[in-house]
Amino acid sequence: MGERWLAIDVVVEEDEVDDVQAVMARWAGGAVAVEQMIDAAALDDFVPDGRCRLTAYLRDGAELPVTKYQLFNALWMLGGGGSAGLRKPGERWTEESEWMEQWKRFYRPLAIGRVGIVPAWDESEIPGAYVVVSLDPGQAFGTGLHVSTRQALLALQQCGVEGRRVLDLGTGSGILAIAAAGLGAAAVVGLDTDARAVDAARENVTANDQEARIELGVGTLGEPGVEQYLSQPFDIVVANIVAAVHCELALHYPVPIALGGHLILGGIVDERADLVTAAMAELPLALAERIDEERWVNLVYTRTP
């Protein structure tokens, strides 16, 4: 935590970008971003002014002074026939703790069906009709902003979780598990293969006072060490992961689901949806619904005999 990087900025004309980018990439190990500069006079519109700002990121450490010298030198050589900007690059420090937090300033309460997702640091009043999930996702996936999370959460509500047992695979921030508990699920188990995600989920579960109904663990289906969570069948299994993992887990999916129960698969990019449906084809699972939205696909299956 708390890595520090030196950002080196230069502004050049568009036709110089490729050369400058190649030089920067060489000294910054590929850590280069190119951003179009915009015409400041055009306040309401995005009007590129024909220039670009290139930023190379150099990691802080013993080698930094040498790498920086070499980069500046290489830019200076390029600058001979080009932009003056290459001869005096800008420098600024950027810290991991800062850039990983910046998006939070724009994270606002949002409603997904009957569920209201509220950032942990937000004090907005949420109308009583909503089941509130207070969330600090940290570095874990699951803010509610992503279409795959929204699709999975809507599918959970459509299946009806009240009084049911729910298993959330790839729980991430715990958003789906906490929402399920808030919607009245009898018991929820959330698993993730990433221990840091489980830590983040645990904090969120505590912040939402749902420790009594939500159990969390590290691991996934088919792995030793998770049997304790899977001793009783589940009415709903929700897995908002990615297509490749759905294919790997396919054979394990039907096992924990009660007859007539549901399997919700999310996080599938449209071009890989066929792989997932093919992997499920021979299993005791019937496709009940497929939702396509913004190039993401959500699949709902029903467990058959």
Added chain:
Amino acid sequence: MAKKVLAVVKMQLDAGAATVAPPVGPSLGQHGVNSVQFVKEYNERTQSQAGSIIPCEVTVYADRSYSFITKTPPTSDLLRKAAGVEAGSGSPREEKVGEIVEGQLAEIAKIKMPDLNANDIEAAKKIVAGTARSMGITIADWED
């Protein structure tokens, strides 16, 4: 109504293996984008090309949502792979670092066609050959 654009950021990332380390974290973070989410999506969309560098162009909107498109791998990356060399030459005129054949040139030109300002494959080959020359990579049995 089209959403208001806040910024357009271009980066060259490892297909299927991008992380939130620079350039992604700071470049997108400064515009209020959640890079954990971006990385998951980029990797998922580029997984089939793992091992290549796949450039992407991210458009950030005023509401901090974003969309992105991916491009073909950089010409220099394709040339380095074809010639089996680690890096281009520091002084391409004097020092040649590798060689490819005309068939490889045509193949790279075909991959790059969508992103090149070329009307046909011959024009694309000329552009790729120019990049090869600037890297100190020669092309056997081919005359510009």
